[in-house]
Amino acid sequence: MPMKILKIISKSMTFLLFLLMISVAMLSIISHASGGKPTVFGHQLNVVLSGSMEPAFHTGSIIAVKQVEGNGTGFQAGDVITFLKEDNTLVTHRIVEVLQNGDHVQYVTKGDNNDAADLEPVLAANVVGEYTGFTVPYLGYILTFATTKEGTALLMIVPGVLLILYSIITLWRAIGTLEKRQEQKQVDQTS
Incomplete structure (x- = not known):
């Protein structure tokens, strides 16, 4: 050479x-x-730990989630949100229905790959962010290790x-x- x-x-x-x-x-x-949780330019980088949202994003992918400002209201059916469950785990699922009772807003969510909606509606206050459409397949495995x-x-x-x-x-x-x-x-x- x-x-x-x-x-x-x-x-x-x-x-x-x-x-x-x-x-x-x-x-x-x-x-x-x-x-x-790494945050870059106001977007939190989360690692996908399950296949519940396939084919939108796969297990081991990194997704960018824009952090919610305010009380977590204003989302509609079809939006993909990241929310905090009672056991302090983050879940990213699609909103299939918005439940509003006065000032109280809850979201019925479902993983695209799941057969049924999640058992418990998500309180608007528990919404952490909204999926931005940015995903990098398999990089989550490296990020988790890193x-x-x-x-x-x-x-x-x-x-x-x-x-x-x-x-x-x-x-x-x-x-x-x-x-x-x-x-x-x-x-x-x-x-």
């Missing part, structure tokens, strides 16, 4: 490793600062070690090239 192609590949790999390290560091910082202590360490250490090894190899080659040039210079001077 020509040297130019090797240099391009080398620089690309360095950039990608550096980008991976920075991304994992930022993800880890954002995740810990927001209490476990937010663990082991994942953060591994995803920071491996690229860091690879960058250090690359730097050592590059320095070694540069020193070798300089030594060859000096040897050639000495040979040329003695001739």
Whole structure:
């Protein structure tokens, strides 16, 4: 392979490793600062843990949820919302019916892949956000791993070690090239 192609590949790999390290560091910082759920530009990134909303999004996907401002009212049938259940788990399902009794609003929700609606209507106050239509398949598996202590360490250490090894190899080659040039210079001077 020509040297130019090797240099391009080398620089690309360095950039990608550096980008991976920075991304994992930022993800880890954002995740810990927001209490476990990464938030980017007012959108919470959630990992899909079940197939209840397939084919809209699959298990292991990351979805962006725009955080709700106000009391969680104003949604209509067909909207996909993320809400907090009584056991403090987040669920993202589609609204199939809006129940309004005076000022009290509740939503009947259902996963697109489920046969029946959810058992309990969702109180408007429990709505955390609305699905924005942005999803990245399978990235949730990596995000879940990256937010663990082991994942953060591994995803920071491996690229860091690879960058250090690359730097050592590059320095070694540069020193070798300089030594060859000096040897050639000495040979040329003695001739």
